[in-house]
Amino acid sequence: MGKVLGYGRISSSDGQDVASQKAALEQHGAVVVFSETGNGSKLDGRDQLEAAIRLLEKGDTLLALHPDRVARDTGDLLTVAKRVVEKGAVLRIVDPAIIFDGTDIMAEMMLTLFGLVGSLEKYFLKARQRRGIEAAKVKGIYKGRPASIDPVKVRELRNQGLGASAIARRLQIGRASVYRTLKEEAGA
Known part of the structure; x- marks a missing residue:
């Protein structure tokens, strides 16, 4: 049996702490936990996730608590899952219980479904943000990002x-x- 590498991510450091994810991942067998803070809407810049995938060997497991900790859309989630499988490892999600080894169509369907949920969540979040900005502009409160160049x-x-x-x-x-x-x- 191979090693279990955990991966945790929080969206921002404002009131969030990756320590609880780390503890839960260790409880589920992770010997090393890679964690980072950042937006999960894209894979670019996710150095710790890349490091975890690079270290995977045949028989290993990449463990995450929830699908949205790995990626927020179907394409990215399946990309990560397939990269893990290419290394001879498996992607294991704790909640909901999914073990993706590239052979089980139901596991792939579950990842696809939760990737779609993440995409939908991201869409609604951005729509609410746009509506909030428009409302603030109407009230004269929102002036845009301050100039960063003098x-x-x-x-x-x-x-x-x-x-x-x-x-x-x-x-x-x-x-x-x-x-x-x-x-x-x-x-x-």
Whole structure:
């Protein structure tokens, strides 16, 4: 029997703690728990999940408490499950009890179903967020994200003879942002 690697994720550090997930994963047999904080809406940037998958060997198990801790949509959830199986391991979800080894169509159907639930949840969350922003804009409360680039500093550095790349490095912003800021300044 192979090793059990746990994976836990919380969406944000605001009042959430991955410690309870870690304890539950250890209770279910995880010898090592990989955990991270971040949005589960995409797989990009999920370094701890990648590390756990890389360490899997034939006969191992990747353990998660719930499908939405692994991924929030069908495609990503099935992608992770299939990558685990390609390593010769299994994906085990505690609640609902799913063991995906690539041979059981019912387990794949369950992952697909819970991936769809995650997608639906994500859709409703974004819709509520959009409605809230629109309502705040009508009330004059929401003004958008504050500007993160100081156009005065960009202009000063340009007047000193620095090029876009040098300005970008100095201000730690993208070169495209420098061009956009200069263009907006010229049009203003």
